[in-house]
Amino acid sequence: MSIVFASLAQREVDDAVAWYEDQLPGLGERFRAEIRHGLARIEAHPAAWPVERGEVRKYLLNRFPYKLLYAIEPSQQLVILAVVHQHRRPDYWVDRSR
Numbered sequence: 745m746s747i748v749f750a751s752l753a754q755r756e757v758d759d760a761v762a763w764y765e766d767q768l769p770g771l772g773e774r775f776r777a778e779i780r781h782g783l784a785r786i787e788a789h790p791a792a793w794p795v796e797r798g799e800v801r802k803y804l805l806n807r808f809p810y811k812l813l814y815a816i817e818p819s820q821q822l823v824i825l826a827v828v829h830q831h832r833r834p835d836y837w838v839d840r841s842r
Contacts, residue, residue: 745787747822753813756827760810778805779827782812790816800825 749757757779765772782803786793796802796813803812813826 745790745820745822747783747787747814747824749824750826753824753826760808760827760829764808775808775810778807779812783824786812786814786822790814790822804830 757776761772761776763772764775782805786803790801793801793803796811800813800815803814805811809830811828811830812824813828814822814824817823
């Protein structure tokens with residue numbers, strides 16, 4: 745199963761990595777590693793994570809206050825729609841899932 749990032753989701757990752765690196769060198773890379781770990785778990789068990797809304801599922805990161813929102817396409821491709829900070833505007837991403 746392949747994983748594809750929506751362009752806005754990739755930008756969210758890049759922005760968060762840059763912000764964490766500004767806070768503490770190396771922290772951005774730890775954030776990116778946590779994303780990779782989450783992606784591996786999602787890829788191994790795509791239907792295991794709870795539904796956030798409609799067909800969009802969520803995976804909560806362990807060490808950072810973020811969640812990965814993704815959809816399983818009929819082609820069995822996983823699309824990461826958003827990388828959402830859990831304490832900010834919770835529904836800003838909803839239009840992406842349409």
